[in-house]
Amino acid sequence: MDLMLVLATVWSLLAGPAAVPAPTTGYVWPLDPRPSLVRGYDAPPQPWAAGHRGVDLLGRPGQPVLAAGDGVVLFRGAVAGRGVLTVAHPNGWHTTYEPVTGGLAVGTQVRAGQQIATLTAVQSHCAPRACLHWGLLVAPDVYRDPLTLLRALVPILVPLTP
Structure with a gap:
């Protein structure tokens, strides 16, 4: 199992449900x-700090x-000159996609x-290649790694005594 996935799982068990999105089903690659x-x-250290709020x-x-999942188109338009589309999912999360036409x-x-x-x-942040920036918001201004939508987090039981 991927070490980062293990660490994310342990963190989610210790920090509670807001730390990492819960395991999901029904999501696909965009x-x-x-x-x-x-x-x-790359989560920013503070909500206002630099980071990479998606993949x-x-x-x-x-x-x-x-x-990536069932939902309703919430936004379609330009943001900073890039075409952006947002889908609202039934659980309250939003996925974002850019640059799109x-x-x-x-x-x-x-x-x-x-x-x-x-x-x-056009306006790709990966120029000269075309890359899709895919984001996941689990609450207003709370971004998480959208790849967690595609892999179930497996709980890891850690013994309390050696």
Whole structure:
């Protein structure tokens, strides 16, 4: 098992449910085929500090961007010159996708794996490559690693005595 996954699991057991998203089912990769990870999630030390509040997934211009889970399109528009689309999921979490073009209208219900937009290289933070920046908000202004949606966290029992 991945050491970071073990540490995240132990942290979630010690810190409570807000620390790491609970194990989930029904979520899929937002690009198909399964993309390479270009840059991982890097939580900022403080909410206002620098960090990488999502993951960058290698794609190609014109590639369909897929809803990671069932939900409703909450936002479609430009942020800092990049096309962004946000999906609100039934559990209250939001997934974000950028840079994208087109996209479904706000209020459209989507299913996991359904095309919601198209990846563009315009304004890509991975230029000259096209990368999808995929984010996960579990509460207002509380970002978490979206890759946790794709892997179930396995509880690790740690003995209290040697």
